[in-house]
Amino acid sequence: xxxxxxxxxxxxxxxxxxxxxxxxxxxxxxxxxxxxxxxxxxxxxxxxxxxxxxxxxxxxxxxxxxxxxxxxxxxxxxxxxxxxxxxxxxxxxxxxxxxxxxxxxxxxxxxxxxxxxxxxxxxxxxxxxxxxxxxxxxxxxxxxxxxxxxxxxxxxxxxxxxxxxxxxxxxxxxxxxxxxxxxxxxxxxxxxxxxxxxxxxxxxxxxxxxxxxxxxxxxxxxxxxxxxxxxxxxxxxxxxxxxxxxxxxxxxxxxxxxxxxxxxxxxxxxxxxxxxxxxxxxxxxxxxxxxxxxxxxxxxxxxxxxxxxxxxxxxxxxxxxxxxxxxxxxxxxxxxxx
Numbered sequence: 172x173x174x175x176x177x178x179x180x181x182x183x184x185x186x187x188x189x190x191x192x193x194x195x196x197x198x199x200x201x202x203x204x205x206x207x208x209x210x211x212x213x214x215x216x217x218x219x220x221x222x223x224x225x226x227x228x229x230x231x232x233x234x235x236x237x238x239x240x241x242x243x244x245x246x247x248x249x250x251x252x253x254x255x256x257x258x259x260x261x262x263x264x265x266x267x268x269x270x271x272x273x274x275x276x277x278x279x280x281x282x283x284x285x286x287x288x289x290x291x292x293x294x295x296x297x298x299x300x301x302x303x304x305x306x307x308x309x310x311x312x313x314x315x316x317x318x319x320x321x322x323x324x325x326x327x328x329x330x331x332x333x334x335x336x337x338x339x340x341x342x343x344x345x346x347x348x349x350x351x352x353x354x355x356x357x358x359x360x361x362x363x364x365x366x367x368x369x370x371x372x373x374x375x376x377x378x379x380x381x382x383x384x385x386x387x388x389x390x391x392x393x394x395x396x397x398x399x400x401x402x403x404x405x406x407x408x409x410x411x412x413x414x415x416x417x418x419x420x421x422x423x424x425x426x427x428x429x430x431x432x433x434x435x436x437x438x439x440x441x442x443x444x445x446x447x448x449x450x451x452x453x454x455x456x457x458x459x460x461x462x463x464x465x466x467x468x469x470x471x472x473x474x475x476x477x478x479x480x481x482x483x484x485x486x487x488x489x490x491x492x493x494x495x496x497x498x499x500x501x502x503x504x505x506x507x508x509x
Contacts, residue, residue: 189387195323196248197260198267213241214271214342218278221346226283226290228297233343240342242271246371247319250378254320254387272367275342279349287354301340301347302362303456304369304425308340312370316377324385340370369425431455431487435462438479446471451494460487465494 193199198206217240224232248264283290292298344367351360432453439450439462448466455461464470470493480489 191326192251192323192387193260196244196251197264198245210241210244210267210271211274213239214274215278217241217342218275218346218349219282221275221343222279222282222350225279225295225297225301225343225347225350226286228295230297233297236342236346237340242268242275242341242345243319243374245271246341246374247323247378250316250320250375251323251382251387253375253379254382268371272345275345276349276352279346280353281349283350283353290350290354292351292354292356292359297343298347298350299359301344301366302351302359303428304362304366308366309369309373309422309425312373313377315370316374317381319374320378320381320385324382324387341367344370428455431460435460435480435489439464439476442471442476442479448493455487458487460489461492462489463492463494465496467496 194202198210217236220239221233221236224230224236245264245267249261249268252258252260252262252264344363347363348360348367351357351363432455435455436450436453439453443450443464443466446466447468448464448470451463451465453460453462473491476491477489
């Protein structure tokens with residue numbers, strides 16, 4: 172394990188290396204005030220960019236907010252503290268995370284409030300896609316936690332951190348919560364918050380695992396008393412158990428929804444076989460499964476689809492939405508080049 176840690180880190184972890192990571196992740200003296208000012212200034216700007224990007228349904232703008240957002244730092248600070256078993260680091264980083272979360276939600280809410288009556292959230296792709304976690308989102312967050320801890324733990328690859336920030340959605344779902352609360356949709360806001368919590372916990376778990384794998388705890392605990400080490404490890408173990416409970420529940424819900432969508436998609440494609448219709452999308456919500464098809468002509472008997480779906484979708488009702496398609500044929504041939 173020690174050799175593996177040295178290979179991952181690029182050398183043995185010592186006190187100087189621990190101090191370097193603390194300088195990057197933690198808000199400690201003597202630079203505490205400067206770091207706090209920078210953190211909240213960037214976070215407010217990132218939340219504003221994310222809010223406007225979501226309202227404009229702009230993917231590029233939302234990605235810009237991910238690059239600017241500094242919220243990854245306190246989350247990785249919690250992961251660092253869990254990996255080291257240091258309750259002070261865990262407490263301080265968790266406090267910064269919570270303050271950052273509340274700030275991002277408040278920005279989304281305040282910037283949306285004045286124009287809330289002009290917004291149709293259900294017609295906005297960027298808003299709706301962030302109202303529920305999917306299995307693929309969880310997998311991406313798990314990988315991002317590993318990548319983030321690896322990039323921070325090795326100073327020779329720290330320039331990859333902007334890419335890590337783009338890979339995970341942190342500030343956009345929080346701004347989304349504020350937007351949805353301002354527009355009177357707390358049901359969708361809860362789903363968006365769940366997406367963030369899923370990402371947060373996944374990053375925390377895999378980040379702590381990577382810091383441990385790289386050998387930081389061994390070098391750190393060598394400087395501490397046996398009693399302090401036992402206390403810190405016990406606190407970290409309890410925290411991990413508390414984290415695993417909601418993450419397991421989220422994972423179960425996500426996997427169940429993904430399986431439901433897969434079964435509905437397979438049944439719908441089989442039902443449409445031979446017709447002029449095609450499946451556009453399947454979305455499993457909390458209380459129903461929305462199936463959208465598009466085409467022209469007569470649909471196959473709807474009872475056939477109903478029979479194929481019966482018993483396979485966790486008793487959720489199915490809403491079938493048919494998008495009409497018009498095909499216009501021009502008899503005039505295009506003139507060819509002479």
